[in-house]
Amino acid sequence: MTPEELTLAAEKEENGSRAFEHIVGVCTSTACLASHSDKIKKEFDAQVKAKGLTKSVRVKAVGCCGLCAEGPMVYVESQADAEKAAETRTYAHVSNEAVPALVDSLGAAPVADLACDTAQPFFTRQHKIVLEHSGVVDPERLEDSIQVGGYQALLNALTTMNPADVVDTIMRSGLRGRGGGGFPTGLKWSTVAKAVGDRKYVICNGDEGDPGAFMDRSVMESDPHRVLEGMAIAGYAVGATEGFVYVRAEYPLAVKRLKLAIKQAERAGLLGANIGGTHFSFKIDVRLGAGAFVCGEETALIASIEGRRGSPRPRPPYPAASGLWGFPTLINNVETFANIAPIVKNGAEWYAALGSGKSQGTKVFALTGKVKNTGLIEVPMGITLREIVYDIGGGPFDGHTIKAVQTGGPSGGCIPEAYLDRPVEYETLVQLGSIMGSGGLIAMDDTSCMVDVARYFMEFCMTESCGKCIPCRVGTVEMHALLTKICEGQATMTDLEQLEELCDVVRSTSLCGLGQTAPSPVISTLRYFREEYLAHIEHKTCPAGVCSGLKSGAVKAKEVVA
Amino acid sequence: MSPTMTEATVVTLKIDDREISARSDQTVLEVAWENDVFVPALCHYEGLGDVGACRLCLVEIKGSPKLTPACAIKVVQDMEVITLSERLQKYRRSIIELLFAERNHICSVCVSNGHCELQWLAQKLGVDHIRYPYLYPKVSVDASHERFALDHNRCILCARCVRACDEVEGAHVWDLLGRGVDTRLISDLGTPWGESETCTTCGKCVHICPTGALFEKGKSVAEMVHARPRFAAMARVRNNSGR
Known part of the structure; x- marks a missing residue:
């Protein structure tokens, strides 16, 4: 497909969908599928057919709409006609039984009990770049992605920019690695571009494994073409001709959709040999992880793709110099690649203008835990944690108060309520004893015991x-044994001392990121919630009432001092 | 041509404030040992590929915020290395203690008593007691091989045997199974050693084992003395004759 053909295809698809009066989008991402949204989609198809509306109503399966707590989600887009303006209605908690009523409501008044208020902060406070087409396009149809501008940035880069320009654009955009470390993406690209090698590789790290995190899964399931396009642009920029998406095998839907997307894009000439009629060829394959968290560590991931035991090796040499099979290799996270196409399309300055401090653009978070609205959100960098938890998340459940926010999964830390007004930036979160991480964000309320939380992550x-x-x-x-001892009320102050000493040993001497950051949840809870540890040890009391066998309830301040 | 094949140059560096010259293709550990600087190591063995797993050879390198394994970093001009500091000694002792706590290392009944690298390092580093609770795992002894035996109680998972068998003997009998503290050394695909179809009974793994995990049958307490094969010298001879 040449750039002209791509534009024509987009127009054709646009006209095709304009022929429908109503477009019904049913979320078929994992969370909604778990509530049988595939059956709802089938029911819509059957009802539309039975009522003879096939020419005016199109039913499509779309990716994640974000508000997973309220699923299954369905939206209806209606074209403007003589009587009314165009509108989009969003419905939550849709069931099979509700489908006939929803079909009948097309062109009439909306079904009030299922209506989902899209004016609430959960929707309005978000800023979508990575997720702009999630929940809009059918992830299993290439034409849908093309309609919303998919692969235009790639063909544009191939025909109007040289590789150095692309690297420069990413460099100036200020994009940093979204896997958690926050290494400047442009710098990584330029290192790989400069590295000498007969071959080079691009790897997309989709081995998301933090407990409670599902950002990358959602992106791969909802908009796989966006990830592939980012990888191809990266391949062009660094001089690679082959790429791998490394996805954990626990994500079968993401694997299926990625494989399908690769096939579709290859057939359309948007991946594979001579992309867009140019001299650039780029082949992408999917590789499955066998369920080891450590394979998110880049050197372990490379070993796993090579077919060896997935264990990390000391760096240097960094993969940029010697990676897959010893060749220079670029490894970025799924979300990082999903940011590439919009940056190339809209320019580095546009992206650099978003965000705050040294953190540009947006960040996708999987908001979970003790808040009303859980789901997938994308917020501009610099937003405060309080806005995320209270405005977007809707705050704690009635009768409870937020105690801490955990970011960065087992490598991160717990940020107490008092610091929630700090902005979401790489540096700020590190100062607070946590990390940006890949995007897991767990809210904890007064029913969470911080020692128990630390023990949970240590067990992981x-x-x-x-x-x-x-x-x-x-x-x-x-x-883990020491933390268990504390939770069971068996520990002494010597144990606490030993725990702190071990935190230092493991953090300073471990080989890879997993070990170096494993003590982080303990260190951060000890920093902010030391009194909870002391309550367990000295008063055999669990203030949150979580640890069984211990007294529950608060320890008076006086007792703690004593 | 890859960077490792380029001609090595001569560099000078400082190890513990001592000026030392070295070849640029040498690791910090090699240079330190060559110059009689004590740096502890268990997973390193001259002539085998380095894996940086035991973390005992961690050193401080000026300008780097993190500790670096001396076996996995090449020397560079004007590098300043610190191999002895209170902090490093503390970590080294902790790591040795963790090893003793992990499996059942009972020196008094071990075939390698007196000839064990772990025991020697513990003495050298002043580890006179173990502060961490022992894990006492229930692990087995594989005595199915006609000449040798494997006692998991003494294994420290340094993987020297794995590399010797793979890189030098070319049989790749040994590998690791499982993960974390449940990692176990296995022969072939987990079959008893005696039933291994790949083992050549060469004994390299036995003589390279730092502890009493792999030993010759018939040896009683303190009788297992390792012959310590000279892999590096063998490699040199092989390369020279090839030229």
Whole structure:
């Protein structure tokens, strides 16, 4: 497909969908599928057919709409006609039984009990770049993506920019790695571009494994072409001709849609040999992870793709110099790649203008925990944690108060309520003892015991440690045992001392990021909630009432001092 | 041509404030040992590929905020290395203690008592007791091989045997199974050693084992003395004759 053909295809699809008076979009991402949204889609198809509306109503399966707590989500887009303006209605908690009423309401008054208020802060406070087409396009139809401008940035880059321009654009945009570390993406690209090698590779890290995080899954399921386009642009910029998407096998829907998307794009000449009629060729394959958290670590991921045991190796050499099979390799996270096409399309300055401090653009978060609205959100960098939790998340459940926010999963920390007015920026979160992470954001209220939280994450790291280096392999087990002892009210102050000492050993001496950050949840809870640890140890009391076998309820301030 | 194949140059660097010259293709650990600077290591073995797993050879390098494994970093001109500091010694002791706590290392009944690298390092680093609770895992002994035996109680997962068998003998009998603290050394695909179809009974793994995990049958307490194969010298001879 040449750039002209792509534009024509987009116009054709646009005209085609304009022929329909109403477009019904049913969310078929994992969360809504779990509530049988595939059956709802079928029911819509059947009802539309039965009522003879096939010419005026199009029913399509779309990706994640964001408000997973209220699923299954359905929206209806109606064209403007002589009587009324164009409108979009959003429905939540849709069931199979509600479908006939919803079909009848097309062109009439909306079904009031299912209506979802899209004027609420959950929707209005978001700023969507990565997710702009999630929940809009049918992830299993290439034409849908083309209609909204998919692959235009790629063909544009191939025909009007040279690779150095693309790298420069990403550099100036200020985009930083969305996998958590926040390494400047442009710098990484230019390093790989400059590296010498007969071959180069691009790898997309989709081995999302933090408990409670589902951003990358959602992007891959809802808008796979966006990720592929970003990878192809990266391939052009750094001089690679082959790419791999490394997805964990626990994401079967993402795998299926990625594979389908690759096939569709190859058939349309948007991936594979001579993309868009140019000399650039780029092939993408999917590789499945076998369920090891450590394979999110880039050197372990590379070993896994090579077919070896997924354990990390010391760096340097960095993958940019010697990566997959020893060749220079660019590894970025799913969300990072999903940011590329809009940056190339709208320019570096547009992106650099978004956000605050040294953190540009937006960040996708999987908002979970003890808030009313859980789901997938995308917010501009610099927004405060309070806005995320209280405005977008709708605040705590009635009768409870927010105690802390956990970011960065098992590598991150708990930020107490008092610091919620700090902005979401890479540096600020590190100062607070946490990290940006890949985007898991767990709200905790007064029913969460911080020692128990630390123990939970330590258990995760303990079971996910690859076993290669001693501090991580044994240190996490010892720390978990100490935390368990504290939760059971068996610990002494010596145990706490030993726990702190082990935190330092494991953090400073472990081989890879998993071990180096494994103590973070303990360190941050000790920093902000030390009194909870002391309550467990000295008063055999769990203030949140979580740890069984201990007294519950608050310890008076006096007692703690004593 | 990859960077490792380019001609090595001569560099000078400082190790613990001592001026030392070295070849640029040498690691900090090699140079330190060459100059009789004590840097502890368990997973490193001269002539085998380095993996940086035991973390005992961590050193401080001026200008780098993180500790670096000396076995996995090449020397560069004007590098300043610190191998001995209170902090490093503390970490080294902790790592040795963690190893002792992980499996069942009971020196007094071990075939390698007195000839064990773990024991020697513990003494050298002044580890006189273990502060961490012992994990006491229930692990087995594989005595199915006619000449050798594997005692998981003593295994520290340094993977020297894995590399020796793969890189030098070319049989790749050994590998690791599972993860975290449940990682186990296995022969072939988890079959008993005696039933291994790949083992050549060469004994390299036995003699390269730092502890008493792999040993010759018939050896009693303190009788297992390792022959320590000279892989590096073998490699040199092989390369020279090839030229």
